[in-house]
Amino acid sequence: MSEAPKTDHAYDGIEEYDNPLPGWWKWLFIATIVFAPFYWVYYHGGAEGRSVEDQFGIALAENTRLQFAEIGDLQPDTATVAKFMGKDSWVKVGKSVFRANCISCHGREGEGKVGPNLTDDSYKNVKTLGDIAKVINNGAGNGAMPKWSHRLHVNEVVMVSAFVASLRGTNAEGGRPPEGNKIAAWPEPPPEEEVEDEKEKS
């Protein structure tokens, strides 16, 4: 490699060459500088849909569509919960919500930890399927069960209620002893066609 001349500098015996800036170095540096105004104009030029907030809104809408487009916004009542109890794919959604939010108190299998056992036949604040959704939405037991209405989508409340209802009778091992009162069995989920009809009507 050919060597540029040395400068006449010497510091404690350290000398310096007068090599020019490497070309690739110089041009990459310039490129990173030139890139900046283009990026700025693109993202901060005022065009809609490019800000982080806009992007989030779009992604959130897309996600909600993906989850709930076919069912719309549900009513968290007994009939609706009963309807979705019979739909395995939706109960699975409820299970995912349950695992994200509920297992720290109710246990992985619903066996109960700080919160009551959900796998036996006894319930403290629930008499009907709709009551499950009500307890989830509003909380219970002096805040022992927090209120979830502003954390979960109303459909998520329905799905997780359906999942919790489906836990009944699984009598998970090592669970908390039964608390509250034995209540009547859940109503049978309505037959499939009926559900489809109702959806079309609405």
Place this chain on the structure above:
Amino acid sequence: MEATIDSSTSSAQDSLEPDQFSYDDKIVRLFVTATILWALVATLVGLVVALLLVMPSLSGGLPYISFGRLRPLHTNAAIFAFAGNAIFAAVYYSTQRLCKARMWSDTLSQLHFWGWQLIIVAAAITLPLGITQSREYAELEWPIDILIAVVWLFIFGGNFLMTLIHRRERHMYVALWFYIATIVTVALLHVFNNLVIPAGWFKGYSVYAGVQDAFMQWWYGHNAVAFFLTTPFLGLMYYFLPKAAERPVFSYRLSIIHFWSLVFIYIWAGPHHLHYTALPEWACSLGMLFSLMLWMPSWGGMINGLLTLRGAWHKVAADPVLKFFVVGITFYGMSTFEGPMLSIKAVNALSHYTDWTIAHVHSGALGWNGFMAFGMIYWLLPVLYQTKLWSKKLMSLHFWTGTIGILLYIIPIYAAGLMQGLMWRAMDDTGHLVYPEFIETIQSVVPLWWLRVVGGTLYVSGVVMLAFNAFMTWTTRPAVYDIPVYTAPRLSKDYPDEPATESDLKDVPMLEAGKKLSVLGKMNWHRRWERLPVKFTVLTTAAVLVATLFELVPTFLIRSNVPTIATVTPYTPLELAGRHIYVSEGCYNCHSQMIRPIVAETKRYGEYSKPGEFIYDRPFQWGSRRIGPDLAREGGKQSSFWHWRHFENPTDVSPGSVMPSYQHLLDDDLKFNAIAPHVRAAAFLGAEYSEEELNNTEAVARKQSEVIAAEIVAQGGPAAMYDKQAIALIAYLQRVGTDLFKTPEPAAKTPADSPGDGEAAAADSEAGTTGNEATEDAQ
């Protein structure tokens, strides 16, 4: 031991008579010894915290050695004790030689050394006691901060600048430029990031709140990396590498360009630590763009280092000192490529809050800082102790052990970061989280954390080899050190400027401007600056300040950066006390409080965080790593009794948790009478408190603690716990992130307008953005 030689023959004299002088190597020996000792401490504590992550019960419930308190000790020891003393050793050794002058004042040198060690010891005592500001790498409380400012700026900086002024070498070498930038900028960062209102000797409240506090902290945090771990080590490299390799530096011009671009651009990059947070987006974009521009200026240093070794690679093969330098510089190149890459928002969305960041900083700290310091020490030992290094073989073994240690540390941690980041965002085709349980994502990286323990152990054992080798070398020192006396003339006052440079293109027919440009490229203008240390210092300060003000002024002045939310109110006295416990225990080391507007994240934690939610947060608690889940919406998410059980034994309620037990919070009484100063400090800084809260703080706090204690009893918990520390912490946790969802005070509206319960619940479920707008309307 050392015969002193009067260096200042006569200060009033202004002649070109040669002076006789010697160098103060005693101070260098002190700093080298301290570097080695603190390297042992820093890496050992690092190993301990790595072990605490895989075996949380190891602390035995002793609060002083829990992860949250020890992790800041590890980072502070590594940065300020180990790297700090290494910097000082380098500065004191090289500056004297580059200036042909003894340090201006031996007394100041000694004060610097002992003052700095005192600071470190104070840190090592206060951090485990939970006395902390909770701002990363600026954890130390205000009395220690004042000591740092004095020792750094006046004692070290003063001594250094006076040495420059009294130098006998006309021009300042590039290493000195980097030292100047270091001293000036670190002082600036330290002072402005640590402005607090004291609430007693051991606690200060930041004058900045929330978004602005976060901005200032990462302006500081990022540039602590820049001006404490980068520029002084580049100075170190510029002196010790050509010395050890006995080769000229590759390019003088590259030195100039990369020095100034590095100093000017680095300062802007801080906001890239806060991508997707509540920091305004324009600031993040600036941070990202300047980080990208920083890539080449950083690599300028790497090129100048590695290309200096051209024609000397045979020496590298034979000399472990050069091997340390080559690996160190290579890691510098890697991490300064990775830095700009991580600053790209899309990449950062994945990497932020994961171990990726941890791997990144350790490739820098273990590779660049560690190995450059080790190379320097091994080169210095025989020089300082005027003997042969005790064992070259052991030095070589240290090199290989250390290198393998670094790789075994960073590779698993990169994998862990990538894995956890991908698991957090994974969604199935129905739009749901694939790994809804946070614990799952931690459990999957624990085996990789074990590998890190192995890598860390190797690295620590390398440091032990260094310490042993240094000790044995010391034992073979001569009875009396030889102190060479040098002779050099003082600088005359009048130095003729170089004759105006002529363009090589003088006779070429072309535009005059082009010729001027070619003259400029010869850098003679800079040569002039190198003769003027005070002007050089002023120019460096100006470069740093201008860049700072461009970002800082808008952040503080533009009101729309932090839109007000009417329902956000100050913390109650008890919550403030709880927040103080949260800070002291170092909860921020594992838990973030900042939900980013990313769907996978809002699904997991709830509505994303808004800037207006943090106006009473002093300091901010956004965190930088999620070893546990985000807590920004923790309020009301669990029952108070759940928290109680969780502090008692986290694995009881979340099996597989790596959080240690906080039993002492359940046992220890809360000092209700100590809450008042906190409330007064918050009130002084603008939080609205009632007369009752200010004058009768204790009673107000007790009242709320009884409510929480009663809640816990009603939920099935133990009775009569109202005076325990955990109650305050629970009060705080139940408050975090809930203000956004409160219905605005009815005072602003007529009763008829106030929404019914059903409507309120519906509005609640939509939350966030709508809640935000509604409250803005209400104002």
